[in-house]
Amino acid sequence: MFHCSASMTTCDVTLQTRVFIYVNDDTGGMSPILASALTEKPVCSADGRQLGTVRNLTMNTQTGRLESVLVDTDRSAGELRHIPRTPDGELRIAAGAIVGVDDQLVVSLSDAD
Numbered sequence: 001m002f003h004c005s006a007s008m009t010t011c012d013v014t015l016q017t018r019v020f021i022y023v024n025d026d027t028g029g030m031s032p033i034l035a036s037a038l039t040e041k042p043v044c045s046a047d048g049r050q051l052g053t054v055r056n057l058t059m060n061t062q063t064g065r066l067e068s069v070l071v072d073t074d075r076s077a078g079e080l081r082h083i084p085r086t087p088d089g090e091l092r093i094a095a096g097a098i099v100g101v102d103d104q105l106v107v108s109l110s111d112a113d
Contacts, residue, residue, distance in 0.1 A: 033101055035059075035066070042104040043071045043093070051075060054105060055090055066095040069105065083109070 035057055043051045052073030060067055071091040073080070084092045093107050100106040 038069065038101070038105060041101075043069070044104050044106055045109045046099055046106055047109075051080070051107070052091065058092070068095055069093045069098070069107075080109075 038054045038057060041054045043054055045051060052071040052075065054069055055072045056070040058067040058070065059065065069092075070086060071093055073089075073091050075091075080091065086092055097107040097109070098105060099108050
């Protein structure tokens with residue numbers, strides 16, 4: 001199931017969606033991962049700061065590319081002011097900021113916006 005925006009170019013991926021995304025792996029290549037496997041995964045910055053938990057993903061419906069990861073956080077807006085937020089206060093981290101996935105999603109904060 002997709003929850004699409006009015007523009008119909010991006011959607012939020014729910015747990016029922018069987019979508020694979022590709023993320024950077026340890027060898028510098030790209031590895032497929034089931035998108036729903038990221039939901040509820042802890043998120044930390046590349047320097048080890050805990051940022052929150054993945055709540056949802058935003059994808060482009062025309063290309064199938066992952067656009068961003070929505071992260072539920074208790075970090076203040078001032079602390080992470082360079083990272084865009086949703087109206088609900090979730091961090092919107094660009095897909096290009098993902099540098100690794102294992103037990104947690106690791107993101108580069110310099111590439112997050």
